[in-house]
Amino acid sequence: MAIKYELIKECKQSGARLGRIQTPHGIIETPIFMPVGTQATVKAMTPEELKDIDAQIILSNTYHLYLRPGHRLVEKAGGLHKFMNWDRPILTDSGGFQVFSLGDLRKITEEGVEFRSHLDGSKHFLSPEKAIEIENALGADIIMAFDECAPYPAERSYVKNSLERTTRWAKRCKEAHSKPDQQALFGIIQGGMYKDLREQSAKEIIDLDFPGYAVGGLSVGEPKELMYEVLEYTTPLMPKDKPRYLMGVGSPDCLIEGAIRGIDMFDCVLPTRIARNGTAMTSLGKVVIKNAKYTEDFSPLDPNCSCNTCKNYSKAYLRHLYKAEEILSARLVTYHNLHFLIELMKNVREAIRQDRLLDYRKEFFEKYGYEI
Amino acid sequence: MAIKYELIKECKQSGARLGRIQTPHGIIETPIFMPVGTQATVKAMTPEELKDIDAQIILSNTYHLYLRPGHRLVEKAGGLHKFMNWDRPILTDSGGFQVFSLGDLRKITEEGVEFRSHLDGSKHFLSPEKAIEIENALGADIIMAFDECAPYPAERSYVKNSLERTTRWAKRCKEAHSKPDQQALFGIIQGGMYKDLREQSAKEIIDLDFPGYAVGGLSVGEPKELMYEVLEYTTPLMPKDKPRYLMGVGSPDCLIEGAIRGIDMFDCVLPTRIARNGTAMTSLGKVVIKNAKYTEDFSPLDPNCSCNTCKNYSKAYLRHLYKAEEILSARLVTYHNLHFLIELMKNVREAIRQDRLLDYRKEFFEKYGYEI
Numbered sequence: 217m218a219i220k221y222e223l224i225k226e227c228k229q230s231g232a233r234l235g236r237i238q239t240p241h242g243i244i245e246t247p248i249f250m251p252v253g254t255q256a257t258v259k260a261m262t263p264e265e266l267k268d269i270d271a272q273i274i275l276s277n278t279y280h281l282y283l284r285p286g287h288r289l290v291e292k293a294g295g296l297h298k299f300m301n302w303d304r305p306i307l308t309d310s311g312g313f314q315v316f317s318l319g320d321l322r323k324i325t326e327e328g329v330e331f332r333s334h335l336d337g338s339k340h341f342l343s344p345e346k347a348i349e350i351e352n353a354l355g356a357d358i359i360m361a362f363d364e365c366a367p368y369p370a371e372r373s374y375v376k377n378s379l380e381r382t383t384r385w386a387k388r389c390k391e392a393h394s395k396p397d398q399q400a401l402f403g404i405i406q407g408g409m410y411k412d413l414r415e416q417s418a419k420e421i422i423d424l425d426f427p428g429y430a431v432g433g434l435s436v437g438e439p440k441e442l443m444y445e446v447l448e449y450t451t452p453l454m455p456k457d458k459p460r461y462l463m464g465v466g467s468p469d470c471l472i473e474g475a476i477r478g479i480d481m482f483d484c485v486l487p488t489r490i491a492r493n494g495t496a497m498t499s500l501g502k503v504v505i506k507n508a509k510y511t512e513d514f515s516p517l518d519p520n521c522s523c524n525t526c527k528n529y530s531k532a533y534l535r536h537l538y539k540a541e542e543i544l545s546a547r548l549v550t551y552h553n554l555h556f557l558i559e560l561m562k563n564v565r566e567a568i569r570q571d572r573l574l575d576y577r578k579e580f581f582e583k584y585g586y587e588i
Numbered sequence: 589m590a591i592k593y594e595l596i597k598e599c600k601q602s603g604a605r606l607g608r609i610q611t612p613h614g615i616i617e618t619p620i621f622m623p624v625g626t627q628a629t630v631k632a633m634t635p636e637e638l639k640d641i642d643a644q645i646i647l648s649n650t651y652h653l654y655l656r657p658g659h660r661l662v663e664k665a666g667g668l669h670k671f672m673n674w675d676r677p678i679l680t681d682s683g684g685f686q687v688f689s690l691g692d693l694r695k696i697t698e699e700g701v702e703f704r705s706h707l708d709g710s711k712h713f714l715s716p717e718k719a720i721e722i723e724n725a726l727g728a729d730i731i732m733a734f735d736e737c738a739p740y741p742a743e744r745s746y747v748k749n750s751l752e753r754t755t756r757w758a759k760r761c762k763e764a765h766s767k768p769d770q771q772a773l774f775g776i777i778q779g780g781m782y783k784d785l786r787e788q789s790a791k792e793i794i795d796l797d798f799p800g801y802a803v804g805g806l807s808v809g810e811p812k813e814l815m816y817e818v819l820e821y822t823t824p825l826m827p828k829d830k831p832r833y834l835m836g837v838g839s840p841d842c843l844i845e846g847a848i849r850g851i852d853m854f855d856c857v858l859p860t861r862i863a864r865n866g867t868a869m870t871s872l873g874k875v876v877i878k879n880a881k882y883t884e885d886f887s888p889l890d891p892n893c894s895c896n897t898c899k900n901y902s903k904a905y906l907r908h909l910y911k912a913e914e915i916l917s918a919r920l921v922t923y924h925n926l927h928f929l930i931e932l933m934k935n936v937r938e939a940i941r942q943d944r945l946l947d948y949r950k951e952f953f954e955k956y957g958y959e960i
Contacts, residue, residue, distance in 0.1 A: 256908065260915040264896075285883075285908040293886055293904060301900045511657075514665055524636075528673045532665060536628065536657040543632040543915055 218357065219400040219427055221459045230573035232475045234565055237428075237459055239305040239357040240398055241297065244272040246459060246480035247564055249471060249557045250307060252488060255280050256290070256300040259488050260543070260550040263302045269523065269555040270562075273305040273357075275483045278350050279314035283333050283340075287353040295355030307483070308356040310347040310389075312363045313432075313464070324364070326381065344388035348401075352394050360430065360463075361389040363404040368436045375408035376416075382406045383420040390424055402461060404432040409442055411449050418453040429454050430461040431479070435470070444473055451478035468497060468560055468584060472577050475564050487553035492546045494538040497556045501585045503531070505549065510535045523555040524548075590729065591772040591799055593831045602945040604847045606937055609800075609831055611677040611729040612770055613669065616644040618831060618852035619936055621843060621929045622679060624860065627652050628662070628672040631860050632915075632922040635674045641895065641927040642934075645677040645729075647855045650722050651686035655705050655712075659725040667727030679855070680728040682719040682761075684735045685804075685836070696736070698753065716760035720773070724766050732802065732835075733761040735776040740808045747780035748788075754778045755792040762796060774833060776804040781814055783821050790825040801826050802833040803851070807842070816845055823850035840869060840932055840956060844949050847936050859925035864918045866910040869928045873957045875903070877921065882907045895927040 220238040227234070235246040251258045251266065254277045258266060266274065276296060281287060293299040296306055315322050315331045322331035328343025347362035363382040366375045386403050393401050403426035407413035421429065431450055434443045447462070454460050459480045465471070466484020474482060487497060494505040498518035503510075505517075516526035517534065525534075525548040537545035560580075567576035592610040599606070607618040623630045623638065626649045630638060638646065648668060653659060665671040668678055687694050687703045694703035700715025719734035735754040738747045758775050765773045775798035779785035793801065803822055806815045819834070826832050831852045837843070838856020846854060859869060868875040870890035875882075877889075888898035889906065897906075897920040909917035932952075939948035 255912040255914055256905070257912075257914050257916045260919075262916065262919070263900075280912075284912055285904070289884060289904065289908075292884060293902065299902075299905055299908075301905075512661060512664060528635075530665065530671075532657070532661065533628070533671055533673075536661075540627040540629075540652075540656060542627060542629050543918055544629045544634065546915055547632075547634070547919075 217400070217427060218396065218398050219459075221428065221457065223456060225568065227568040227573045228571040229575070230476045230568070231478060232564070232568045232573045233478055233480055234568040235459065235480055239273075239400070241303060241305045241357050242272070244305055245565060247471070247475040247561055247568075248272060248481055249466060249561045250275045250481065250483040251554050252277075252483055252485045253300070254485070255284070256296060258554075259492065260546040261554070263300065265551060266302070266554070267304075269551065269558055271304070271554065271558060273307060274302065275307045275309065276354070276356065277311070277314065278308050278347060278354065279311035279342075281354060282311060282350050283335055287350040291353040291355070297355065305358070306356040307358040308351050308354050308360065309463075310351065310360045310362040311342055312347070313365050315342050316365055326384075328362075344385040345392040348389050348392040348394075352399065356399060358400045358402060358428065359393075361386045361401060361403050361426075363406060363432055365433050365436065366406060366408050368409065368438045370408055372410055372413070375406070375410055375413055379406040379408075379413055379417040380420075383417065383424075386421055386424055390426070400427040402426055402428040402430050404430045404463070405450060405454075406433045407450075408433055409438060409446055414446060414450045415453060418450060422453070422455065426458075428459040428461065430463050432463050434462065435464045440470065440473075443470070444477065447474065447477040447479065454478075466557065468557065469581070471557065471560060472564060472573075472580065475568070476573060476577070487557050488550050491549035491553045494545065494549065496549050497553050499583050501583075505531060505534050505538050507535075517549075517552055518556070521552065521556065523552050525552040525555075589772070589799060590768065590770050593800065593829065595828060597940065599940040599945045600943040601947070602848045602940070603850060604936070604940045604945045605850055605852055606940040607831065607852055611645075611772070613675060613677045613729050614644070616677055617937060619843070619847040619933055619940075620644060620853055621838060621933045622647045622853060622855040623926050624649075624855055624857045625672070625674075626857070627656070628668060630926075631864065632918040633926070635672065637923060638674070638926070639676075641923065642930055643676070643926065645679060646674065647679045647681065648726070648728065649683070649686065650680050650719060650726065651683035651714075653726060654683060654722050655707055659722040663725040663727070669727065677730070678728040679730040680723050680726050680732065681835075682723065682732045682734040683714055684719065685737050687714050688737055698756075700734075716757040717764040720761050720764040720766075724771065728771060730772045730774060730800065731765075733758045733773060733775050733798075735778060735804055737805050737808065738778060738780050740781065740810045742780055744782055744785070747778070747782055747785055751778040751780075751785055751789040752792075755789065755796075758793055758796055758798075762798070772799040774798055774800040774802050776802045776835070777822060777826070778805045780805055781810060781818055786818060786822045787825060790822060794825070794827065798830075800831040800833065802835050804835050806834065807836045812842065812845075815842070816849065819846065819849040819851065826850075838929065840929065841953070843929065843932060844936060844945075844952065847940070848945060848949070859929050860922050863921035863925045866917065866921065868921050869925050871955050873955075877903060877906050877910050879907075889921075889924055890928070893924065893928065895924050897921070897924040897927075
């Protein structure tokens with residue numbers, strides 16, 4: 217087995233889980249937020265900086281790396297860890313989400329998905345076997361099964377068909393996986409916003425016995441309350457002794473609400489993407505740095521933050537960098553946002569340890585608000 | 589006096605000068621290369637990284653900071669050092685070079701230069717008094733007089749008029765300078781490619797008695813041999829007990845040739861600009877990282893370099909980052925290029941110390957070539 221999950225305790229107040237996952241590249245503490253390094257780099261950051269802010273695991277994207285620079289090149293470089301100089305754990309997605317997002321550029325069959333590259337229009341084919349071949353070559357510690365993420369809203373019949381194909385594909389992924397002792401393959405539960413379909417998918421996927429499970433098909437445009445509702449009836453179906461990963465979720469409120477509903481792992485481009493657009497996540501809510509009110513504001517982004525950005529730079533300076541389109545703007549705000557989410561998850565873990573995550577949520581939201 | 593220059597020794601082989609300048613923010617060792625931080629940031633770098641690679645002084649641009657964010661804002665922030673979190677020496681230019689480069693957007697009179705902002709077309713006026721007012725507000729350790737940098741080629745009569753106005757403006761700059769004990773104002777010798785005009789300008793500017801002198805009007809499109817010739821007859825006219833700054837020069841060959849001709853200080857956007865275009869300066873010549881031949885080259889940019897980029901990343905990875913338009917590409921190559929020039933100047937200083945700069949030049953060029 218490539219990974220070992222240990223459930224340390226459940227929060228008596230909220231039911232949230234405190235755990236750890238041992239991987240071939242070290243231990244990660246859960247609940248955890250995973251920064252996204254789409255193209256073998258977390259945008260604007262170095263691996264050294266990710267370590268500075270205590271990032272324990274990052275995610276990278278199979279679709280992007282397959283197209284550029286190509287998984288065989290990464291394999292020749294010694295694998296993704298060595299290629300990008302990151303010696304801590306990595307998780308790769310399967311590329312499924314990206315190819316389904318291509319819309320008119322892709323065609324789904326039982327065999328897999330034919331699609332055209334967003335880079336040059338070239339034709340490609342991704343199947344469960346191909347996705348796993350790529351993920352095996354990349355060499356991440358945790359790899360994801362090739363699934364279909366149904367859109368929202370979607371008809372019940374569409375979602376049912378889709379989840380059943382996802383089960384068949386999950387089985388093919390498991391059979392294709394050539395390195396189960398080095399890479400943990402996670403199954404993905406689909407089923408859209410339909411309770412019985414989530415139950416069906418959970419049963420089918422869990423029957424295949426993966427070392428970890430993801431909840432897919434959420435954060436696809438549905439209201440947050442609906443996402444929470446789906447989590448509330450889905451996570452109880454999942455085994456307690458394996459990690460649970462909520463894909464594509466990374467706003468502070470969703471991280472806390474997800475942990476309360478029994479989720480262990482999260483990822484999202486949100487903190488890095490909004491950083492490049494000059495928006496910071498802070499303990500007092502979001503700060504849109506280009507706003508004129510910060511022109512002569514010589515205070516830090518977040519008065520309650522200890523990161524290098526907040527220690528050394530003022531809002532006025534960050535606003536200047538943003539307006540002047542300087543690379544340092546993206547760097548400093550990205551650093552802050554990732555630090556903020558990683559600290560948030562540390563606080564969540566500590567609150568679970570102290571059986572007070574609901575109290576912590578209240579304290580956090582009193583200052584923060586829900587608006588991001 | 590804001591600064592104190594000490595000539596430590598002259599190279600017996602080449603005549604190059606080894607020295608040091610004490611400034612309000614610390615000592616700099618000469619000959620030195622100054623990275624350019626146009627908009628209060630050296631593009632793609634943090635101040636911490638500049639210190640990692642032993643940058644001792646950086647340059648920032650008065651024209652840009654005047655337009656955005658405005659010198660009064662920087663002054664309110666506590667000055668440029670504090671605004672950008674750089675506690676080592678800074679040099680600011682006067683904005684003269686930039687406004688003259690605006691072409692049709694500017695109009696020169698004896699009083700100063702009327703120009704339109706490249707950002708929004710708004711109308712502004714820069715004069716000797718205004719430039720010094722801005723530089724006083726920014727608070728750099730070394731500030732430059734407002735001069736006219738004549739184009740190349742230019743008629744003798746144009747250059748003569750221009751240098752004589754530069755002298756009159758230098759006098760007005762000196763009179764306008766309100767902080768001579770905190771900021772050293774350097775005069776600039778012009779005169780184009782005409783020996784007698786360089787002599788005239790040197791005499792007039794040196795008569796005004798500044799704490800340091802620059803050679804302006806070079807590296808404006810003339811052949812390098814012509815630049816070296818001008819330096820050969822200009823630097824002997826300059827006092828030995830004051831620093832000498834060759835403006836806008838930063839290719840490895842020009843740095844060595846300039847030092848041999850008695851120059852102490854250099855600046856240029858070259859290493860940072862070409863880095864963002866994916867070109868590295870290395871001990872074996874330049875490396876254009878996008879070239880297909882580096883696709884599977886897992887060796888570092890420069891086999892003789894000890895910088896973080898060369899220690900941790902391969903050409904194949906850097907090529908991938910460049911092709912994928914990742915910010916990390918600009919970061920890692922900029923870091924390397926600045927490290928390369930700063931190491932080069934360390935080697936130049938050591939060679940002067942050992943009276944062997946001509947030998948060092950030969951060794952350097954045998955590997956490097958002249959082609960950058």
